[in-house]
Amino acid sequence: MHASPSVLIVDRSEETREVLETALEKRGIRTLCAARIHRAAEMARAQQPDLIVLDLELDRSNLGQVCAKFQAEADCQQPPMVLLGSMQKAPANPHCEIVAKPYHYGLLIRKIEEILETLNRDSRKPA
């Protein structure tokens, strides 16, 4: 990663998107925001973010399928994901972390920074 890292925030709550966007931008992290799976998948394919923060309660008519639905629609190499909420089955993507709701933003921001830091270190390792 040479440019500043980017995070795609997918959450139906405008407040959550606003808080994360403000906090992450202050830390030099670029943010992309989407409120729906379809739009988020388009952005993921086009912008190739380094990390995706996905609200598991995005589609209340289909709880439990949000992650799978997004991954199917995004149809691209899956970056690490931070999933907000709870899941009955562990996600197929091994690079997913789950943060239960309600969460503290401080801890969530730190987790995002740690993951991005790890990705940055891994990308600088010699092949």
Added chain:
Amino acid sequence: MPSLFVIRGNDQGSRFEFAEGTTSIGRDASNDIQLHDTEVSRRHAQIYGSKDVYTVSDLDSSNGTFVNGRPVEAHRLESGDHLQIGRTLMLFTQPPGAPEVDLSDKVAISSDKAFGDQSHIVHSVSHEESSHFFELSPQVEQSAWLARARGNLQAMYRAALAVSQTLDIDKLLHRIMELIFESVEADRGCVMLTDADTGRLQPKVQRTRRNSKDGDRITISETILDYVMENGEGVLTSDAQQDDRWNPAASIVRMGIREAICVPMRGRYDIVGVIYIDTSTSPQELMLKGVANRFSEDHLKLMVAIAHQAALAVEDTRYYSAMVQAERLAAVGQTIATLSHHIKNILQGIRGGSYLIEMGLSEHDETVVRKGWKIVEKNQNKISALVLDMLTFSKEREPDLQPADINRVVCDVVELMQAHAADLDVAVHCRLADDIPTLVFDPEGMHRAILNVITNAIDAAADSERSGNVEVATAYLPEDGKIQVSIRDDGPGIPADEMERSSGPSCPPRRVVGPGSVCRSARRSSANTADGLPWNPIRARGVAFPWNCRPSLPEPAARLLRKPPSKSPDPCLFCGDRYISLSGTGLL
């Protein structure tokens, strides 16, 4: 979908639906069907379904699995089977796999001319007249047997009538006892029902014929009761020895005879109680009448038949109450879950706002502080609105009828919800009819009802694949005397299997958030908006919600309002205040 309906046990009234594949049943919460019954093993049994064939298998449980009273290891279930696990008794039902037969080509309704039928009505009987079907004129001769048979049929018919007409179980049981006393020469009688919790018999009705010498207290042999309950058979008992009838020195001559009939109240699924009657014949009566027995096998059969009718009514009342109670509890549970979800989201919002405020203060960035404060303030308002809504919902409210403009009410609601809709990327479109006159209704109540519906429509539209849309429209239907407020969203809709239950006494227990909850909340609001405001939720597949209201007033006010508006309005017939003049007739 096949289902198990609990007809006895701690989960009485619950219905468990399941699909093909394996469905586990047990006491543990990990089971697909969890039974709250200490006599059920943690993993007790399972049902496997494939190609419309469902088989129940016992999983080596401690107390076994029973189908129709027989212990089974594996058994293919048929619709109507009783499945007993522990103390829990369930009814298995499976909708028919084959399509229903269409008989419309076998039965037709046609005019007489087209049909060529020369028949005409020769006699008709009203419902009231049919209840005297078995009564014969005293002039007509009839044998003793025929008279008894007709009497018994009459009693049966009247028992069936009582069951169909009497909704209160206590009144019904009293009526049943009356019928028995009219048909049988009993001196005393009682009806006992099993207690739902303890299973013990509790007396519900007790009756003594006048001039009975035995007093009011009835003592029933426990042996007889146990026999009747365990074997499900009616019994006729007598304390006379069989051969004493012919022995003038025997005990019956000295002490008389005591006879009793005790029959089970057997319903469709279970024995719900017993009916008991007894009589005693003194030695003097024996001498006078020369008859040793007053109760016969015919009386016993009649009592069994009447008891069955009464049991069906008792069962219907119990299971309906249990079902309504279970649905209410499920609805309460769902309401609490939904409230928790909303409160959790508000808490998340407040945490976010506080986080930005803290960040802004530590970095001396006022812009960030303001952002954070705005979020906190918004969530403060949300929690305040939530609490007020709960208080309002719990209060009974008299409708405040007054002339009002329904379009104005709808516009106010839409304006109120614009910010919420924008937050969720949902567009709200208004299409208001311009020919709706001023009408008399409760504007505040209607405001709340419409607000509930639109809020849920916006939330549903937020779940749609792309940007959501909600359309609100009003229409005036003068020929029907109705106004229509229609709210349409492009959300995911209501699943087909929940559509039927969405207009029942309580809304579907599984889906409270979204259009399903609109029914209940809006029904409650509309029930309070005007006396006699009929509720008619016509729902498409979770998309369109046309809501027809017929504002009405008691007749004198309606007559007043039908009059063309005059220059000096007539005083109100209720309070004497002058009405403001209404445009058009207003009410129909």
